[in-house]
Amino acid sequence: MEKLTSIDSFHALQGRLLADRDPTIPTIVISAGTCGQASGANDLIRAAKRELLSRELTDRIHLRITGCQGFCEAEPSVLIEPRGTFYPKVGPGEMVGIIEAVARGEVLENLLFVDPHTGTPVEKQTEISFYKKQVRTILARNEKVDPIRVYDYVENGGYSALARVLASGDPSRVVEEVKASGLRGRGGAGFPTGLKWELLAKQRNGQGKFLVCNGDEGDPGAYMDRSVLEGNPHSIIEGMLIGGFATGANKGVFYVRNEYPLAIKHLTIALRQSRGLGLLGDNILGTGFSFDLKLVRGAGAFVCGEETALIRSIEGKMGEPRQRPPFPVEKGIDGKPTAINNVETWANIPVIINDGGARFAKIGTKRNTGTKIFSLVGKIKHTGLVEVPMGITIEEIVNDIGGGPVGRARIKAVQTGGPSGGCIPANRFDLPVDYDSLTEAGSIMGSGGMIVMDDSTCMVDVAKYFMNFLKGESCGKCFTCRKGTQRMYELLEDISQGKGTLERLSLLEELALVVKDSSMCGLGQTASNPVLSTLRYFRDEYVAHIEHRRCPGGVCRDLVTYSINEDCNGCGACAKQCPAEAISGTLKERHVIDSVKCTKCGNCRTVCQYDAVQVV
Amino acid sequence: MITLAINRLPVAVEEGETLLEAARFLGFPIPTLCHMDGLSPYGACRLCVVEIGEGPKARLVSSCTYPAQEGLKVRTASARVLRARKMILELLLASCPQSKIIQDLASAHRVSQQRFRQEHEDCILCGLCVRMCEQQMMAKAIGFRGRGETRSIGTPFDMKSEQCRLCGGCIYVCPACQLRCTYTEPDKAICGGCANLSPPCVEKEQFDDMMCYMNPCVACEIEKD
Numbered sequence: 131m132e133k134l135t136s137i138d139s140f141h142a143l144q145g146r147l148l149a150d151r152d153p154t155i156p157t158i159v160i161s162a163g164t165c166g167q168a169s170g171a172n173d174l175i176r177a178a179k180r181e182l183l184s185r186e187l188t189d190r191i192h193l194r195i196t197g198c199q200g201f202c203e204a205e206p207s208v209l210i211e212p213r214g215t216f217y218p219k220v221g222p223g224e225m226v227g228i229i230e231a232v233a234r235g236e237v238l239e240n241l242l243f244v245d246p247h248t249g250t251p252v253e254k255q256t257e258i259s260f261y262k263k264q265v266r267t268i269l270a271r272n273e274k275v276d277p278i279r280v281y282d283y284v285e286n287g288g289y290s291a292l293a294r295v296l297a298s299g300d301p302s303r304v305v306e307e308v309k310a311s312g313l314r315g316r317g318g319a320g321f322p323t324g325l326k327w328e329l330l331a332k333q334r335n336g337q338g339k340f341l342v343c344n345g346d347e348g349d350p351g352a353y354m355d356r357s358v359l360e361g362n363p364h365s366i367i368e369g370m371l372i373g374g375f376a377t378g379a380n381k382g383v384f385y386v387r388n389e390y391p392l393a394i395k396h397l398t399i400a401l402r403q404s405r406g407l408g409l410l411g412d413n414i415l416g417t418g419f420s421f422d423l424k425l426v427r428g429a430g431a432f433v434c435g436e437e438t439a440l441i442r443s444i445e446g447k448m449g450e451p452r453q454r455p456p457f458p459v460e461k462g463i464d465g466k467p468t469a470i471n472n473v474e475t476w477a478n479i480p481v482i483i484n485d486g487g488a489r490f491a492k493i494g495t496k497r498n499t500g501t502k503i504f505s506l507v508g509k510i511k512h513t514g515l516v517e518v519p520m521g522i523t524i525e526e527i528v529n530d531i532g533g534g535p536v537g538r539a540r541i542k543a544v545q546t547g548g549p550s551g552g553c554i555p556a557n558r559f560d561l562p563v564d565y566d567s568l569t570e571a572g573s574i575m576g577s578g579g580m581i582v583m584d585d586s587t588c589m590v591d592v593a594k595y596f597m598n599f600l601k602g603e604s605c606g607k608c609f610t611c612r613k614g615t616q617r618m619y620e621l622l623e624d625i626s627q628g629k630g631t632l633e634r635l636s637l638l639e640e641l642a643l644v645v646k647d648s649s650m651c652g653l654g655q656t657a658s659n660p661v662l663s664t665l666r667y668f669r670d671e672y673v674a675h676i677e678h679r680r681c682p683g684g685v686c687r688d689l690v691t692y693s694i695n696e697d698c699n700g701c702g703a704c705a706k707q708c709p710a711e712a713i714s715g716t717l718k719e720r721h722v723i724d725s726v727k728c729t730k731c732g733n734c735r736t737v738c739q740y741d742a743v744q745v746v
Numbered sequence: 747m748i749t750l751a752i753n754r755l756p757v758a759v760e761e762g763e764t765l766l767e768a769a770r771f772l773g774f775p776i777p778t779l780c781h782m783d784g785l786s787p788y789g790a791c792r793l794c795v796v797e798i799g800e801g802p803k804a805r806l807v808s809s810c811t812y813p814a815q816e817g818l819k820v821r822t823a824s825a826r827v828l829r830a831r832k833m834i835l836e837l838l839l840a841s842c843p844q845s846k847i848i849q850d851l852a853s854a855h856r857v858s859q860q861r862f863r864q865e866h867e868d869c870i871l872c873g874l875c876v877r878m879c880e881q882q883m884m885a886k887a888i889g890f891r892g893r894g895e896t897r898s899i900g901t902p903f904d905m906k907s908e909q910c911r912l913c914g915g916c917i918y919v920c921p922a923c924q925l926r927c928t929y930t931e932p933d934k935a936i937c938g939g940c941a942n943l944s945p946p947c948v949e950k951e952q953f954d955d956m957m958c959y960m961n962p963c964v965a966c967e968i969e970k971d
Contacts, residue, residue: 431893453789453811606897610792613837616895617862637861644833647806648792
């Protein structure tokens, strides 16, 4: 790899790469993030490589292995460029057929994605309902680059934004541009990024400012940062380089949780490559600007996503938040000024520099600009990562992009913002998704988890689940957060076991408010949100548990009984699955569940194809 | 000097002073458990919360860690503060009812019962002992381990610490007191196993020479009679 010593040599390299590229050659793009690999993308890659080599097609058909393309439900998926054909859930045996079809320039109709509403196959990725309403500024780049090849990134316009700001030589203009874009921190709190940079740039102490990329994504069911780290690490490096230039910082830290091995691998490779190209280190592109990055792996504590705890963790101390002020931008790592931004924020920076802040500000709404990636999971047809402009309604995300509920169920709420977030009921789905509206509705944007719940979800159980998570992940420093989460869990458990009383419910509410009020860091201050927001919108479910000893969602084991109704045709599938041997009956006749033996595991309900197992 | 208002009373303090120090200078009482002069502020017990800011931006902060800021308006005993303090005391009583210090604080705030499931814990994890050991005894023999509900205080890997001189400073500062210094060798520790909040030996002249392994802890008193 040649070391680039000037901005001109960078442009020369980019020009050479573009000249070598023939965009008409069909390329098979295999989505192979952690999720893709888990669902079998590695087998597809092996099959594709074998076929292309044995048929000597490597010159005529290219293969690109990329990070996550977002449509989890369809993994492992294959995209054929430049035509845009999308094949979902490809089996390893089907790869041969796909390659043959690509060689002939045809499309395999039978493997295409079938729209669940119309029942017709859809060929192009962009026309699939899941992708149609998305604005994929960040995620679409995942498909274009192989994360372990820096030339792929450069070829697609990568590092041009860096070259541009270095050529202009004016750090304050970069800050102005970011301010004009209106970008707000994607980690959840939504602090304006430009303002943070301006504060950092103003700090004296020139030799020793830090930039941090917060990749400690710990919310259950959220994985957008992982997919960007895995799929396009260079875009984050570029963002941080631009940030370094703008704020006068010359050291950067990637804080990535150790549970993301592929992200760490790709980042390590990317750092080595950009250092090799002379894009990282001393005297970058001969401009005299120096910036270096190191990777620090998080040891698995959720609280280390909180910025002051994260700083302590980077320093090698126990991950424990401290009082702000002083804010990290004044006193951060080793007492030096530090700006911490989320992965997605950094990935947005090159886009802002390339397109201009004004154009970025046009996407979304006035005070909430740009796009945001959500991980849409739960009881919904199309799960996956969706990137949408801010201000889109929950309705559009859930029904248009997500494809609505699975089967005959009815969606009743969406939980946003991870364990510290809250639930938003279906009758408020016209709410625009942005920082301010979600906070007003009693939830938070958070880093972007979105868990869809239908009528088979019990809201008391949801609150209990999150409280269980929080009582284990609270750092334990503040007494209110540590003991408060434990006590809230205790009260919720009582309610879910039918031992609750209305007095205890008001005690729960009282406690939740105090925990929210008197804890030090963001974790403690939002730890009550699961309780408060479910109480706000689903108090009737709590009351049903307490007064009627009934769980409307059919989840809380102590309050439900399983029975088989007249829809049963006696297939016997449930009896075979029952681990407690509680189901009896003769073939082709209605079966019966012995409620004494029944352990309420729910196996029978899962296997029954006739909806004959009832939970009351 | 920084000028701020505490309960509408103006006060000027040195830069770097905390709200707690400013309030105490004016004579406003703020209860604390994890705070001690001579040890760095930590902000763990949350009893010292005060209300700052106004309108929708008003919020509670721990006065022992929050630095005095120019123009800040502080309320040390607003309804919101008292509500939080009472709940914290109720939680403390529910976990650690045997502590005299906690009982006294609760009674001073008219908290006479607690509504949670009763526990009997030895430690409220205020961290006084950890800071005492590190900052005054220069030993760093004990520290925090784990997080959330499994957080505890002890020596690394629960092995006898070479740093510990059995000074007993940790027990002396403990508001909930039990077994702090006993770690793996209770028989060699001072006052090991004592549930008494202020062991009598601490008051004795020959305390420094004491290597007490009597059982029960107050055995020295019993023998004297």
